[in-house]
Amino acid sequence: MAEEQPVSHAAHPDQVDFREVQSSPEFQELRKRQRSFIFPMAVVFLVWYFAYVLLADYAHGFMSTPVIGNINVGLILGLLQFVSTFGITMAYVSYANRRMDPIAADLRHDLEAHGVSRPEETK
Amino acid sequence: MNSLHISAATEVTAESIKDTGLLNMIIFGVFVAVTLVVVLRASRNNKTAADYYAAGRSFTGPQNGTAIAGDYLSAASFLGIVGAIAVNGYDGFLYSIGFLVAWLVALLLVAEMLRNTGKFTMADVLSFRLKQRPVRIAAAITTLAVCFFYLLAQMAGAGGLVSLLMGIDGKIGQSLVITVVGALMIIYVLIGGMKGTTWVQIIKAFLLIAGAAIMTVWVLALHDFNLSDLLGAAVETTGNPAILDPGLQYGKSDTSKLDFVSLGLALVLGTAALPHVLMRFYTVPTAKEARRSVVWAIWLIGIFYLFTLVLGYGAAALIGSDAITGAPGGVNSAAPLLAFALGGPVLLGLISAVAFATILAVVAGLTITAAASFAHDIYANVIRKGQVDADGEVKVARTTVVVIGIISILGGIGAQGQNVAFLVALAFAVAASANLPTIVYSLYWRKFSTQGALWSMYGGLGSAILLIAFSPVVSGLETSMIPSADFQWFPLNNPGIVSIPLAFFLGWLGTVLDKNTESAIKQAEMEVRSLTGVGAEKAVDH
Numbered sequence: 001m002a003e004e005q006p007v008s009h010a011a012h013p014d015q016v017d018f019r020e021v022q023s024s025p026e027f028q029e030l031r032k033r034q035r036s037f038i039f040p041m042a043v044v045f046l047v048w049y050f051a052y053v054l055l056a057d058y059a060h061g062f063m064s065t066p067v068i069g070n071i072n073v074g075l076i077l078g079l080l081q082f083v084s085t086f087g088i089t090m091a092y093v094s095y096a097n098r099r100m101d102p103i104a105a106d107l108r109h110d111l112e113a114h115g116v117s118r119p120e121e122t123k
Numbered sequence: 124m125n126s127l128h129i130s131a132a133t134e135v136t137a138e139s140i141k142d143t144g145l146l147n148m149i150i151f152g153v154f155v156a157v158t159l160v161v162v163l164r165a166s167r168n169n170k171t172a173a174d175y176y177a178a179g180r181s182f183t184g185p186q187n188g189t190a191i192a193g194d195y196l197s198a199a200s201f202l203g204i205v206g207a208i209a210v211n212g213y214d215g216f217l218y219s220i221g222f223l224v225a226w227l228v229a230l231l232l233v234a235e236m237l238r239n240t241g242k243f244t245m246a247d248v249l250s251f252r253l254k255q256r257p258v259r260i261a262a263a264i265t266t267l268a269v270c271f272f273y274l275l276a277q278m279a280g281a282g283g284l285v286s287l288l289m290g291i292d293g294k295i296g297q298s299l300v301i302t303v304v305g306a307l308m309i310i311y312v313l314i315g316g317m318k319g320t321t322w323v324q325i326i327k328a329f330l331l332i333a334g335a336a337i338m339t340v341w342v343l344a345l346h347d348f349n350l351s352d353l354l355g356a357a358v359e360t361t362g363n364p365a366i367l368d369p370g371l372q373y374g375k376s377d378t379s380k381l382d383f384v385s386l387g388l389a390l391v392l393g394t395a396a397l398p399h400v401l402m403r404f405y406t407v408p409t410a411k412e413a414r415r416s417v418v419w420a421i422w423l424i425g426i427f428y429l430f431t432l433v434l435g436y437g438a439a440a441l442i443g444s445d446a447i448t449g450a451p452g453g454v455n456s457a458a459p460l461l462a463f464a465l466g467g468p469v470l471l472g473l474i475s476a477v478a479f480a481t482i483l484a485v486v487a488g489l490t491i492t493a494a495a496s497f498a499h500d501i502y503a504n505v506i507r508k509g510q511v512d513a514d515g516e517v518k519v520a521r522t523t524v525v526v527i528g529i530i531s532i533l534g535g536i537g538a539q540g541q542n543v544a545f546l547v548a549l550a551f552a553v554a555a556s557a558n559l560p561t562i563v564y565s566l567y568w569r570k571f572s573t574q575g576a577l578w579s580m581y582g583g584l585g586s587a588i589l590l591i592a593f594s595p596v597v598s599g600l601e602t603s604m605i606p607s608a609d610f611q612w613f614p615l616n617n618p619g620i621v622s623i624p625l626a627f628f629l630g631w632l633g634t635v636l637d638k639n640t641e642s643a644i645k646q647a648e649m650e651v652r653s654l655t656g657v658g659a660e661k662a663v664d665h
Contacts, residue, residue, distance in 0.1 A: 038232060056213070069352075070354035075216075089226075093418055108657045
């Protein structure tokens with residue numbers, strides 16, 4: 001609760017050169033690891049989702065093909081969207097925990113040791 | 124089994140349900156009493172702005188994830204999607220897939236970085252390195268617009284639900300109930316702030332998912348736990364094999380097919396830009412908890428949508444599409460009717476109370492978001508230029524809650540009879556056009572500028588609303604909001620396919636044409652903060 005009290009900027013964040021941090025190898029590695037996972041994954045799930053939407057929209061015959069009893073291709077592909085969503089979620093969490101969090105935590109400790117607190121604009 | 128279908132189908136009429144109105148009201152009253160006690164207890168240490176807007180950032184990932192599910196699984200999800208599947212079959216199912224897959228955008232691209240850079244609202248993130256005043260004003264306007272559309276949908280849902288439960292077809296009776304829902308919502312948000320609202324959402328998510336689970340198992344049990352048999356029964360009762368195939372609702376013409384692509388785009392890109400969803404990420408202490416929240420939300424929401432698939436086809440099998448569309452409340456009445464067919468008046472009362480609770484919890488979340496945006500962005504940062512203490516800001520937020528409550532009551536009375544899922548889809552289209560491009564650009568594009576943000580937000584909002592105004596939703600058809608007038612020229616119900624790419628384009632164009640460049644130091648600071656979480660609000664290390 002107390003965290004909302006105005007924090008005194010004894011150590012002003014300007015003392016830390018964020019551009020230096022930004023170009024440091026550690027930070028660049030963190031940035032690369034994040035982007036090399038989230039961007040390709042975002043493309044994959046969006047393409048897969050829109051492929052499904054377009055099939056449901058324009059390929060009625062194919063989607064209506066019965067597979068097991070009354071269960072047709074459309075229903076199976078729809079349920080696979082659920083499966084892929086759950087799968088990507090678990091994959092991202094495991095990736096972020098292993099590959100991103102340790103670097104982020106190191107950088108955070110370093111910066112906080114240099115007195116970086118909250119940004120001024122959003123106090 | 125077949126005889127059971129027929130007897131259930133004939134029993135369920137509006138007449139037989141009318142008699143249970145009193146029971147429904149008692150069950151709903153108990154819910155209101157219990158949640159009010161919880162809200163009162165939660166409000167005891169609502170002191171600062173962070174307490175009021177962000178629940179002191181004290182919720183855990185799982186708690187917040189459950190609350191997100193409670194916030195997100197609106198009347199549209201429950202009443203709208205079950206009804207859409209029961210009447211339009213497979214096309215209704217498509218809604219729920221868009222609503223779910225959309226969470227990956229929030230998980231991968233938005234949640235954690237937003238938590239690390241902002242404080243209370245979306246505008247906090249955008250104004251980090253862009254110019255405060257214009258960007259805050261624009262973000263507050265788009266936030267208020269999305270909240271307004273979404274509130275209308277929820278309020279219309281409340282009216283529809285009541286017309287079914289109490290057999291009230293009269294406009295006055297329905298309006299009265301919308302007023303009661305609105306008044307309760309104002310009380311919750313006024314007293315409880317974000318903490319109280321969050322607890323209402325957690326309780327409601329639990330009740331809703333448990334209620335849907337019970338009905339799902341029940342429906343499956345009636346069909347020997349065989350999905351294929353259930354689908355077969357749905358075809359038999361409705362006499363329409365096409366209910367299992369795509370195209371019943373959107374396959375009629377080339378225009379309606381294109382409309383569906385537009386809807387799909389709005390659904391998948393809208394979620395991560397809904398202001399009330401974004402605000403929930405601030406109620407947890409760290410970005411890691413924000414990530415855990417989304418993971419919990421994805422599991423709960425996904426499982427719930429699997430239930431709605433069974434419930435929708437179950438309603439088609441046990442009641443039939445014609446009986447549903449003929450009931451007061453129309454399509455939205457499928458879920459309550461199914462509850463009555465399964466468990467009689469008691470289950471109907473329970474499920475109706477859950478549906479009421481759903482509407483109440485969602486409107487509370489929307490209202491606190493809109494109030495925070497007005498008080499924090501417009502009043503504190505633009506009008507008073509940051510020269511206001513937290514007490515003054517919260518006071519303004521509380522006043523805003525009352526004003527928004529009254530506006531949404533009046534709007535809800537005006538929007539009666541509209542399909543809720545559809546109204547919500549419009550809110551998604553506005554969110555995806557006005558908010559998402561700017562959020563993504565400002566987090567990931569180094570050169571993104573103030574002019575780009577303004578062009579994208581105003582262009583996205585303006586084009587989405589303009590296209591809706593000139594679409595068949597508003598005029599030109601018998602089903603339009605103003606059936607007597609005809610000034611429509613945009614053929615699609617959902618503007619997303621035009622307005623979303625346009626907003627992305629305008630964000631790019633505004634940036635490359637901008638003569639001013641933004642501070643590279645601020646950009647560096649934002650990028651470092653967003654990825655590392657350094658100095659994020661309540662920097663408690665775990």
